[in-house]
Amino acid sequence: MIEITAYIISFLVMITAIRIIIGPTIWDRLLGYNLVMSKILMLIVLFSVIFEKSYLLDIAITYSLIGFISTLFIAKFVKDRGKI
Amino acid sequence: MIEKIFFVILIVFAIMAVHTPKMRQAVVYLAVFSALSAFVYVLMGAPDAALAEAVIGSTIATIIYLAALQKYKVFMIYLLDEKQDTHHREHVSRRKDPILSTIEEFCIKRELEPLIIYAVDELDFIKKKPGWDIIVTKVKNHYVLHGREQNYHAMALKDEWEKEKKAKVSFIVEKEHE
Amino acid sequence: MKILISNIFIIISLVFITLGVFGVFRYKNFYSRILIASYIDTAGFLFMMAGIIIRFGVSWFSAKILLIVVIVVLINPVVTHSIGRSAYHGGYRIDKEDNSD
Known part of the structure; x- marks a missing residue:
């Protein structure tokens, strides 16, 4: 069951990547980036269940704590017209 | 897999x-x-x-x-449309205006970062805002470009168009004093 | 019994996530897209983590997953709000009379 879920979610990551590529504005690309990040977080948790390795969850914790900073900075960069 | x-x-x-x-x-x-x-x-x-x-x-x-x-300068382009009810669908969803691709080519050539804003406000209201570089108004197939005289990028854009003379659409460039 | 309940939760979460990805492509309006993407993805994440926690019972594994859930529930709305605020203040407008979506 977990393996099938991992397959479906990685297929959905591929579909979400299309939104990043065709997105007409930069905010659509940021939205797709956010979705891809949360799906990768799910995939890491699922693989730590599959491999039964508890230390993969530490990567997931780091990923969720730090992965949002780049999105915030790009959004602020676009809003302020080139100033961070 | x-x-x-x-x-x-x-x-x-x-x-x-x-x-x-x-x-x-x-x-x-x-x-x-x-x-x-x-x-x-x-x-x-x-x-x-x-x-x-x-x-x-x-x-x-x-x-x-x-x-x-941050080294790249941002070139702000406002685009106004006369029929304001469907402007979002026309420009963003389907395909771009031909004038916008020309402006983007110009910006890439001069190492500027183009930022296109589809505005629904009045023309005078936008002119009072700081920071715009070019305002494009569209009346059917006729484009009017507003630019400041102090802005040398906008003046270079005007010179380039006057040199090339594209026959498809006609352009009027306005100069203004602060 | 535990496995069955956890499988049901994971299937519910898959339905939510698939609907979210479908909604990102279905709506022509940017603000509708950001709404659908934000809340359906958060709901899918919560259901999936609940399913995994039920499968493992009370253990350190579940405690770590609970920590991830708390972090994501706190941070994900902030990121979505930041994208929407950036789009609104950056001059991205839609029409007031557009009710088709």
Whole structure:
């Protein structure tokens, strides 16, 4: 069951990547980036269940704590017209 | 199988990041690339490399690229339309105006970052705002460009158009004094 | 019994996530897209983590997953709000009379 879920979610990551590529504005690309990040977080948790390795969850914790900073900075960069 | 799916996505994003002419989109593509590569490291049995990639590649490298992009100046283009009820659908969803692609080519040639804003406000209200470089108003097939005389990028754009004389649409360039 | 309940939760979460990805492509309006993407993805994440916690029972594994859930529930709305605020203040407008979506 977990393996099938991992397959479906990685297929959905591929579909979400299309939104990043065709997105007409930069905010659509940021939205797709956010979705891809949360799906990768799910995939890491699922693989730590599959491999039964508890230390993969530490990567997931780091990923969720730090992965949002780049999105915030790009959004602020676009809003302020080139100033961070 | 999952590895192969992610390898394909990685190759696509690497090619897109190299081939896009706009620098901000390239930054977003590179951020997605490093986020995906962190997961691929997990799949291939290297969790320490995944940790380093998630911290360095996806966060610090993106911020450093943005700090480098501050050297690029932003060229603000307002686009007004007379029929304001359907302007969003026409321009954003389907395809761009031909004038916008010309302006974007000009910006890329002069190392400017084009920022196009589809406005619904009045023309005089936008003129009072600081920071605009060019306002494009569209009346059917007739374009009017407003630019300040002090803004030498806008004047260079005007000179380029007067030199080339494209026959498709006619242009009127206004000069204004502060 | 535990496995069955956890499988049901994971299937519910898959339905939510698939609907979210479908909604990102279905709506022509940017603000509708950001709404659908934000709340359906958060709901899918919560259901999936609840399913995994039920499968493992009370253990350190579940405690770590609970920590991830708390972090994501706190941070994900902030990121979505930041994208929407950036789009609104950056001059991205839609029509007031557009009710088709």
